[in-house]
Amino acid sequence: MSKKEQLALSRRNFIQQVSFASIFLLSGEVKALDPIEVEAFRKKVKLRFIVASDIHYGQPNTPFEAMLDKAIAQINLFHAENPLDFCVMNGDIVHDDKSWMPVAKQKIDGLKMPYYVTRGNHDLVNEAFWKEVWGTPLNHQVAHKNVGILLGDTSNEQGKYLCPDLTWLKEQLEANKKKKQILLFLHIPQAKWTKHGIDHPEFFELLKKYPNVKAAFHGHEHDQDGVKMMNNTPFLFDSHIGGSWGTSYKGYRVGELLNDGTLITYMMNPEVKMEELSF
Known part of the structure; x- marks a missing residue:
């Protein structure tokens, strides 16, 4: 197969696997995109990342090892064709038994790009x-291409659903307020949008003061793969890559921040093409 034929096949596969695509414009407007429109924007990408959640490594009566191996292989394949700046595994790495965590890390270390984790x-x-195990604190921040990446903790050793540490979060938002964009990753949603969400209005009041928070990303709700809006900020869900319940497919979310600050984001289902969803 010639290089031209390989590129055409790669493009066709990409278009077939994209769904639930949206663009978040600088004006605050949200529009749905079809896969061909997503593909057309790809030369303008400044920062590209993947967020995948809910591995549940070690959950009884699930093929947890095979599911994680498959997800790692799929993400690496995507990265080979669409270079990623980083990946976030956004919580529920294991399922209740901490002895699985070092094993899961060995698997996740197979990712070919920088990655981060939340609890x-x-x-x-x-x-x-x-x-x-991970070499990082539960709350930590990094930066890529002058974009602030905040990874917050929303649980504890007992598995309680919690608000992130707002003192830490305010400090980080202040430290990054001169950056044009901040991306926030939290496992548990902080509004009762969903069955397992919690209600912390003070979290949203804090975020309102920092309009450079471009988007927030949640796991936790395996049956959610769309977006919720609050104060013109999108809060995005990414289905699940493991576990025993949720959407009928296992996928992950791609985020692409364009040079002008526009955010395009879409779900990838590497096996089955899904119907489009408009917001």
């Missing part, structure tokens, strides 16, 4: 154990 309510570990 979910099934990751029943304390901060010392978390640091020992």
Whole structure:
């Protein structure tokens, strides 16, 4: 197969696998995109990342090892054709038994791009154990291409659903307020949009003061793969890559921040083409 034929096949596969695509314009307007429109924007991408959630490694009566292996392979394949700046595994890395966490990390270390993790309510570990395995604190921040990446903790060793540490979050928002964009990753949604969400209006009041928060990303709700809006900020869900319940497919969300600050985001289902969803 010639290089031209390989590129055409790659483009066709990409278009077939994209769904639930949206563009968040600088004006605050939200529009649905079809896969061909998504593909057309790809030369303008400044920052590209994937967020995948809810591995539930070790959950009884599930093929958890095969599911994680498959997700890692799919993400690496996407990265080979569409280079990623980073990936976030957004909570519930394991399922209630912390002894699985070092094993899961060995698998996730197979990712070919930088990656970050957040703790979910099934990751029943304390901060010392978390640091020992992952080498980072439960709340941490990094930057890529002058975009602030905030990764917050929304649970504890007992698996309680929690608001992120607002003192830490305010400090990080202040430290990054000169950046044009901030991306926020939290496992548990902070509004009762969904069955398992919680209600913390003070979280949203804090975010209102920092309009450079471009988007927030949640896991936790395996049956959610869309967007909720609050104060012109999108809060995006990404289905699940493991576990015993949720959407009929297992996929992950891609985010692409364009040079002008516009955000395009879409779900990838590497196996089955889904219907489009408009927001």
